Amino acid sequence: MKSLSTLVSTLVMAGLLGACATASEPVLQGISPKVTSLRFIGEQRIGLKQPFAGTPVGGLSGIDYDAGDATWVLLSDDRSNLEPARFYRARGTLEGGAFTALTLTQMGVLLQQDGTPHPDLKAFAKSGGTVLDPESVRVDPRDGSIWYTSEGDLRIGMEPAVRHAAADGSFLGSLPLPPMLRLSRDDKTGARNNLNLEGLCFAADGDSLWLALEAPLVQDGPVPTPATGALSRISRLDRDGRLLAQYAYPVDPIPSAPGAGKLAENGISEILASGEHTLLVLERAAVQGDDGKYRNHIRLYEMDVRGATDVARIPALLGAAIAPARKRLVLDLNTLHLPVLDNLEGIGWGPRLPNGHATLAFISDDNFNPAEVTQLLLFEVL
Secondary structure, three states: OOOOEEEEEOOOOOOOOOOEEEEOOOOOOHHHHHHOOOEEEEEEEEEEOOEEEOOEEEEEEEEEEOOOOEEEEEOOOOOOOOOOOOEEEEEEEEOOOEEEEEEEEEEEOOOOOOOOOOOHHHHHHOOOOOOEEEEEEEEEOOOOOOEEEEOOHHHHHHHOEEEEEOOOOOOEEEEOOHHHHHHOOOOOOOOOOOOOOEEEEEEEOOEEEEEOOOOOOOHHOOOOOOOOEEEEEEEEOOOOOOOOEEEEEOOOOOOOOOOOOEEEEEEEEEEEEEOOOOEEEEEEEEOOOOOOEEEEEEEEEEEEOOOEEEOOOOOOOOOOOOOEEEEEEEEEEEOOOOOOOOOOEEEEOOOOOOOOOOOEEEEOOOOOOOOOOOEEEEEEEE
């Protein structure tokens, strides 16, 4: 099959990848790779609403690597508005030190418990069902099944959820979530609508899961501003939904002020375990200028929970005496000065390189918008 993407820019590391390699070797062998720094390999893009398997590709908000068939799983956040809620598989090609191709290989529909596709809002109003707002996806290291998050929708009473699906997208179950993660109905306690279950990953042991809120719970304080940051909760749950631990992650202030009367935000976009006590945390900020255009500010941090307060039993973080998790800047992606740095929402491991190093991939959500792009950025882990 020919690649359905176009190579836009590639920075070559001479001699790194060898003469030819494909994404075929797993990164995870029960242990997450240690990340000291990253080196950019290259970029691939998928065209706006690129047709594949009868669907328009886009809105890619999550990515994870499946070592079983050497593909990335790409989750679309299309809420069944264009086509049924779905995911794709894609294979990367590395040749002569460059990331030369990204080939879509498969499309899978995420199914409801009754085996039918998820409805859009119009179909939901008529016949019911479960409307998805997909955000993050992970491949189960045990059996290759898929776990994904949905942010819910307060307008229709749909709560945030973590769902479990077979590799083909058929429904397997839902993870029970702590009551504190339910959407706020009174603007006093609870999760914020459309600012909740943004990040998901398996712990380094593969037996439990980490779950990140994009923004603070209402009772934990306001969202970030250009002057102040915020505290967002990151929780560790077992496979039965039991809360094992929870930590406060310090989100940066918004990097710059928006234009007069314009919008700006910053929050957690994704997480990925890099050790027993550490997680990579992707912070994504968008700042609207006077011209109405958004500029993205993307930073990757490593969070370390050692020494941090377990806040699972602390009902409100605002004013509480706690020790947040520590964090270390791994990479400010704006310093790469890429032609385009779009709305990066997902991170996942990739194939191992011939030198034994792991790779890390970032995927952007173009929102099916002609002004944005779908880009997959690939890095060597140092």
